[in-house]
Amino acid sequence: MSATDADLALRYLADVGFTPTGPSRWRWDDTPSEEMSDDDVASHTAFEITTDEGLDGVQRVRTALGLLDLTGAFEVLIHLNAYVLDNPDQAVADAFWAGFRDRMAVPEPIEHLRLHLRTYWFWGHDTAKTAFDALLGDDVRHLAADGCLPELAAGPVHLRTRHVLEDSGTVGWDDKRDVYQAAATVAELGPAVFHALLGSYHAVSGSLDPAEALTLLDSLHLPADTEHLPQLHAVLRNGVANHYNDPAAWRP
Numbered sequence: 001m002s003a004t005d006a007d008l009a010l011r012y013l014a015d016v017g018f019t020p021t022g023p024s025r026w027r028w029d030d031t032p033s034e035e036m037s038d039d040d041v042a043s044h045t046a047f048e049i050t051t052d053e054g055l056d057g058v059q060r061v062r063t064a065l066g067l068l069d070l071t072g073a074f075e076v077l078i079h080l081n082a083y084v085l086d087n088p089d090q091a092v093a094d095a096f097w098a099g100f101r102d103r104m105a106v107p108e109p110i111e112h113l114r115l116h117l118r119t120y121w122f123w124g125h126d127t128a129k130t131a132f133d134a135l136l137g138d139d140v141r142h143l144a145a146d147g148c149l150p151e152l153a154a155g156p157v158h159l160r161t162r163h164v165l166e167d168s169g170t171v172g173w174d175d176k177r178d179v180y181q182a183a184a185t186v187a188e189l190g191p192a193v194f195h196a197l198l199g200s201y202h203a204v205s206g207s208l209d210p211a212e213a214l215t216l217l218d219s220l221h222l223p224a225d226t227e228h229l230p231q232l233h234a235v236l237r238n239g240v241a242n243h244y245n246d247p248a249a250w251r252p
Contacts, residue, residue, distance in 0.1 A: 006066040068080070104164055154188075162192040170204075197217055
């Protein structure tokens, strides 16, 4: 049985003197009398993992992802992102996005992972399309081309699709329109598409086309008592693309 990312991280941490002693608690050989938190461990090791010349590129990514699994620390993502972003090795990018896809395909993804996606990868014009396509867009387009979109309705792929849609408000409309439209044809994803549209409207840098979004919203056939449905329908019908363009347009 192959080692998990967390196994790799535990081995790395053991080699540098960190031993888990309980939930979110660690002992470090350099300070044996002082317990360390998950954030402490990440602060001492995240950068070192991503720059360790004794590890190849994929091993660095997997070990860092394992550290994220063990600690949930945001600092891991900061250093991992810096390592991956300008790395020319396609295997590094593939390992990075595969790891993110797996971690978004669970009932409750790591909180800081979702925050990182929303505040970095899905925020910048240079990164949003890359991240959205790698996490969801490419898969949805392939399934649509093969007539297999119902596969999005169950299992881990459903969870990943739902989470990525809900977090994708700041992705450019032209980069996500077709994915939203394809997902909207799967009844089980209707609520996720609705929350994607809601996020696209409310996020500071949210992106949507009001007329196209309204057509998409109407195609979802949501229950009339869905929270915020009347307000979203009204602002889109009035051609408002973003809450911050006209805050008064959104009325309870």
